[in-house]
Amino acid sequence: xxxxxxxxVLFLIFTIxxxxxxxxxxxxxxIIIDIAEDLASDDSDPESVTTYIEHLxxxxxxxxxxxxxxxxxxxxxxxLTDFQVKALADYSHSTGKIISVFEIVNIPGFNxxxxxxxxxxxxxxxxxxxxxxxxxWRNTLITNLSDRPxxxxxxxxxxxxxxxxxxxxxxxxxxxxxxxxKDPGEKFLTGIPPLPDFFSANLAYTGKGAIHKIIIGDFSAxxxxxxxxxxxxxxxxxxxxxxxxxxxxxxxxxxxxxxxxFFRGMAAEFSLGxxxxxxxxxxxxxxxxxxxxxxxxxxxxxxxxxxxxxNTSTLILKKDAVxxxxxxxxxxxxxxxxxxxxxxxxxxxxxPVIPATNKLEAxxxxxxxxxxxxxxxxxxxxxxxxxxxxxxxxxxxxxxxxQGVSFRPSDRLTINFLYRNYEAGxxxxxxxxxxxxxxxxxxxxxxxxFTFEAARHIFISAGCDIQNxxxxxYRCSSPxxxxxxxxxxxxxxxxxxxxxxxxxxxVTMIDDAQTIGIPELTEIISRSIKxxxxxxxxxxxxxxxxxxxxxxxxxxxxxxxxxxxxxYRFRHVPVTIWFRYCLFKTDxxxxxxxxxxxxxxxxxxxxxxxxxxxxxxxxxxxEINDKAEIRFKYGITSLKETSYTFENxxxxxxxxxxxx
Amino acid sequence: xxxxxxxxxxxxxxxxxLSASGGDPYRPSAxxxxxxxxxxxxxxxxxxxxxxxxxxxAYNNSYSIGFNYENRFGLKELGTRTAAITxxxxxxxxxxxxxxxxxxxxxxxxxxxxxxxxxxxxxAAGVQVDYFSEKTAGEYDNxxxxxxxxxxxxxxxxxxxxxxxxxxxxxxxxxxxxxxxxLRVGAGTDLSKTLFAGxxxxxxxxxxxxxxxxxxxxxxxxFWMRGGFSTDNNSFSxxxxxxxxxxxxxxxxxxxxxxxxxxxxxxxxxxH
Numbered sequence: 021x022x023x024x025x026x027x028x029v030l031f032l033i034f035t036i037x038x039x040x041x042x043x044x045x046x047x048x049x050x051i052i053i054d055i056a057e058d059l060a061s062d063d064s065d066p067e068s069v070t071t072y073i074e075h076l077x078x079x080x081x082x083x084x085x086x087x088x089x090x091x092x093x094x095x096x097x098x099x100l101t102d103f104q105v106k107a108l109a110d111y112s113h114s115t116g117k118i119i120s121v122f123e124i125v126n127i128p129g130f131n132x133x134x135x136x137x138x139x140x141x142x143x144x145x146x147x148x149x150x151x152x153x154x155x156x157w158r159n160t161l162i163t164n165l166s167d168r169p170x171x172x173x174x175x176x177x178x179x180x181x182x183x184x185x186x187x188x189x190x191x192x193x194x195x196x197x198x199x200x201x202k203d204p205g206e207k208f209l210t211g212i213p214p215l216p217d218f219f220s221a222n223l224a225y226t227g228k229g230a231i232h233k234i235i236i237g238d239f240s241a242x243x244x245x246x247x248x249x250x251x252x253x254x255x256x257x258x259x260x261x262x263x264x265x266x267x268x269x270x271x272x273x274x275x276x277x278x279x280x281x282f283f284r285g286m287a288a289e290f291s292l293g294x295x296x297x298x299x300x301x302x303x304x305x306x307x308x309x310x311x312x313x314x315x316x317x318x319x320x321x322x323x324x325x326x327x328x329x330x331n332t333s334t335l336i337l338k339k340d341a342v343x344x345x346x347x348x349x350x351x352x353x354x355x356x357x358x359x360x361x362x363x364x365x366x367x368x369x370x371x372p373v374i375p376a377t378n379k380l381e382a383x384x385x386x387x388x389x390x391x392x393x394x395x396x397x398x399x400x401x402x403x404x405x406x407x408x409x410x411x412x413x414x415x416x417x418x419x420x421x422x423q424g425v426s427f428r429p430s431d432r433l434t435i436n437f438l439y440r441n442y443e444a445g446x447x448x449x450x451x452x453x454x455x456x457x458x459x460x461x462x463x464x465x466x467x468x469x470f471t472f473e474a475a476r477h478i479f480i481s482a483g484c485d486i487q488n489x490x491x492x493x494y495r496c497s498s499p500x501x502x503x504x505x506x507x508x509x510x511x512x513x514x515x516x517x518x519x520x521x522x523x524x525x526x527v528t529m530i531d532d533a534q535t536i537g538i539p540e541l542t543e544i545i546s547r548s549i550k551x552x553x554x555x556x557x558x559x560x561x562x563x564x565x566x567x568x569x570x571x572x573x574x575x576x577x578x579x580x581x582x583x584x585x586x587x588y589r590f591r592h593v594p595v596t597i598w599f600r601y602c603l604f605k606t607d608x609x610x611x612x613x614x615x616x617x618x619x620x621x622x623x624x625x626x627x628x629x630x631x632x633x634x635x636x637x638x639x640x641x642x643e644i645n646d647k648a649e650i651r652f653k654y655g656i657t658s659l660k661e662t663s664y665t666f667e668n669x670x671x672x673x674x675x676x677x678x679x680x
Numbered sequence: 681x682x683x684x685x686x687x688x689x690x691x692x693x694x695x696x697x698l699s700a701s702g703g704d705p706y707r708p709s710a711x712x713x714x715x716x717x718x719x720x721x722x723x724x725x726x727x728x729x730x731x732x733x734x735x736x737x738a739y740n741n742s743y744s745i746g747f748n749y750e751n752r753f754g755l756k757e758l759g760t761r762t763a764a765i766t767x768x769x770x771x772x773x774x775x776x777x778x779x780x781x782x783x784x785x786x787x788x789x790x791x792x793x794x795x796x797x798x799x800x801x802x803x804a805a806g807v808q809v810d811y812f813s814e815k816t817a818g819e820y821d822n823x824x825x826x827x828x829x830x831x832x833x834x835x836x837x838x839x840x841x842x843x844x845x846x847x848x849x850x851x852x853x854x855x856x857x858x859x860x861x862x863l864r865v866g867a868g869t870d871l872s873k874t875l876f877a878g879x880x881x882x883x884x885x886x887x888x889x890x891x892x893x894x895x896x897x898x899x900x901x902x903f904w905m906r907g908g909f910s911t912d913n914n915s916f917s918x919x920x921x922x923x924x925x926x927x928x929x930x931x932x933x934x935x936x937x938x939x940x941x942x943x944x945x946x947x948x949x950x951x952h
Contacts, residue, residue: 514836514837516836517836553867555834555836555842557802557803557834561803563832563834563842563844565844565865565881567881567889569889578888580883580888580889581883581889582863582865582881582882582883582889583863584844584846584863584865586832601846601849601863602863603861603862603863603883603884603885604883605883605888605889632885633852633885634851634852634861634885636849636851656851656853656854657851658851658852658853658854659853660885664856664858665856666851666852666853667853668851668853668854669853
């Protein structure tokens with residue numbers, strides 16, 4: 021009888037009349053989704069996708085007001101190139117006001133594809149929230165609850181419920197927030213005094229004059245290209261989206277829930293004519309595995325624990341095990357066509373770091389209590405050529421070097437090259453330079469890419485990244501290398517239709533488990549093709565279809581999926597529903613496929629689909645009034661166990677968002 | 681013993697000849713017109729839409745009754761007999777279908793009631809409730825199952841149509857049944873007044889991703905030629921059709937890499 025009931029419900033859903041305009045946040049560009057999926061598949065840096073999605077969600081919640089924004093505000097659209105930022109700022113300044121997004125398409129350097137990417141993150145009104153004279157309190161409270169009823173693991177200390185609550189306020193030039201989180205299996209309150217497993221708070225002042233910004237509490241920071249300090253998004257993260265490349269200084273309030281990648285203390289940004297100064301001081305605690313020295317009462321840090329999960333007694337022992345004091349200063353001087361900066365930072369740990377010495381790959385790992393880094397960087401935009409670079413070194417004169425060039429020979433073509441050389445032994449605990457590794461060290465590489473508007477409705481982008489790792493790495497017992505190639509074609513035949521296809525080729529190296537003695541390296545080659553089409557039937561109904569096919573050699577394993585999305589907004593009630601039905605089949609874990617899903621705010625879901633089965637979800641958003649919004653999501657994965665039995669993995673999520 | 685052997689061979693053959701039947705062996709195939717186009721039909725309205733995309737029924741505005749016979753590889757035990765009827769009713773169109781596959785010792789039957797509805801000038805949706813039975817002689821268990829399928833058809837422009845169809849969508853970890861879950865998505869275009877071409881993707885919990893492409897060409901007045909290709913078993917299809925006043929006659933043929941040819945014949949009477 022169940023199928024009949026579901027049929028009836030679905031049929032009723034689709035026979036009710038449609039009509040209001042979609043919220044922009046429901047129209048995420050395919051390339052943004054692809055980048056998120058690509059980051060999710062990167063095992064070496066599992067937190068990068070969290071950072072990326074949270075940046076996007078933050079941007080969607082606080083969109084850039086193009087008409088009241090200067091160049092600096094527009095750089096919050098971190099996926100734009102420096103050319104585009106400058107062109108948009110100049111255009112907005114010269115015309116006074118941009119009335120329609122279609123106007124942006126005609127700005128040199130912009131096209132329909134870029135504007136589609138920007139849409140969820142911009143507003144065209146010129147209300148300046150930050151600089152408003154009236155001190156009006158605006159508060160937002162979001163609470164998310166999620167559970168996996170099918171997960172019957174009873175070994176954890178706490179309940180399987182995940183709880184996240186975020187409060188934010190703005191009042192004139194002041195803003196602040198508090199975040200608390202409990203992961204599945206963790207106890208909600210731990211320690212003495214009892215506090216939520218993760219607790220974060222901040223208070224910020226933003227001004228127009230010499231004091232540009234002051235943050236007290238938790239914050240993130242980035243200086244230059246990030247080889248010294250960068251707790252935000254890694255640059256150069258996409259082969260076919262050149263906008264992520266160049267340098268940017270920022271300090272921002274920390275609203276993420278990554279428990280080990282932020283500063284806790286105070287940061288300030290000053291602007292003195294052409295000179296910009298950033299200062300930071302942080303005294304934060306980090307998770308770590310500790311060891312004890314024989315014959316000594318002191319301990320040492322064996323390794324840092326970055327996952328942030330504390331659901332067993334062993335993991336609780338790692339929690340907040342070490343104190344890290346960080347100082348940083350960044351000076352940036354703006355000459356006519358060139359910006360030059362220097363940055364200094366130092367980390368001091370409460371215990372010495374002594375990595376395991378029996379692993380050859382750890383020979384160049386950091387040892388000691390203090391790590392100092394000195395950097396110099398520049399950025400120069402002359403007509404259609406942008407040059408940027410950074411050189412950082414630590415006390416032992418191990419260095420990290422980045423040099424990039426972007427040029428735009430025509431308004432329809434942008435070309436980028438980026439070279440990086442991070443010596444083994446260069447370590448930055450809060451840095452993240454352009455590249456493929458989670459750490460900025462032991463990597464040399466060159467990346468080249470272009471984006472090209474081939475015809476009025478056809479956009480082509482392609483890129484290649486070649487990497488070398490001169491010292492050993494995890495699962496690589498010899499110096500190794502890798503390569504990524506990607507080409508993407510986007511076709512926008514009509515206002516309501518988007519068709520996209522991409523081909524990606526990846527080569528990675530790992531130890532061959534079959535060899536005796538020192539393992540030889542074997543190449544893992546994966547080729548994947550994705551095709552997707554999205555059709556906006558009207559303002560209320562969207563269909564999306566996607567096909568993925570992947571082959572991994574030398575095993576020859578294959579993965580494939582076909583999925584259908586339907587997004588529907590009701591005419592008479594402020595309710596939007598998202599429905600997905602996906603069938604997938606992969607030969608093994610290597611050929612797994614990732615699919616981005618719409619989710620609650622401040623939460624995301626990019627499940628790795630491996631095996632054989634189906635994945636579907638239904639999410640509903642009800643905008644009760646201007647003050648409150650509810651979201652509910654139910655997702656279910658049926659995974660084939662035997663010919664006639666399927667394993668059930670489901671999750672339920674609920675969100676309440678209140679504005680007051 | 682010979683009965684057991686026949687049953688085993690039948691099951692083996694139908695499982696190894698998916699493309700020749702137009703999909704999963706648990707899904708009865710119907711329509712010689714569709715067979716001739718390699719079953720590229722999720723976006724195309726026809727009399728046999730109850731088997732492919734019920735949304736397309738919404739565009740049927742005549743009372744019709746039809747019969748189809750499909751034979752796989754010249755074996756009479758692998759024959760499928762199908763009958764259907766469509767009834768227009770105001771904005772909706774109703775359909776009833778019956779299908780019989782096999783022979784007395786091993787047979788699969790399916791009956792379904794469907795409804796297609798125009799939601800707007802460019803959008804239609806449809807749904808069908810199905811009853812399946814599988815009966816095997818001897819001590820083997822008989823199986824009876826109830827499920828549903830649904831589809832959407834929309835006109836992206838005057839001559840481009842897109843179709844989506846889901847069969848047995850309820851996650852199998854929630855409701856135990858032997859039937860596969862199948863998702864079909866396709867797009868088709870009228871390249872001219874006489875030529876239609878389409879492409880379709882199908883994925884099921886029992887098979888790999890299948891891509892199909894097919895065409896229909898009106899070579900002379902009321903005389904059609906059809907062709908298609910499916911990536912599953914690299915199956916080619918071709919077919920012919922003729923409309924004689926109120927009777928439509930269609931023939932369809934599909935090749936299988938190893939097993940031979942599957943042939944289909946349909947007869948449809950347009951009552952009014």
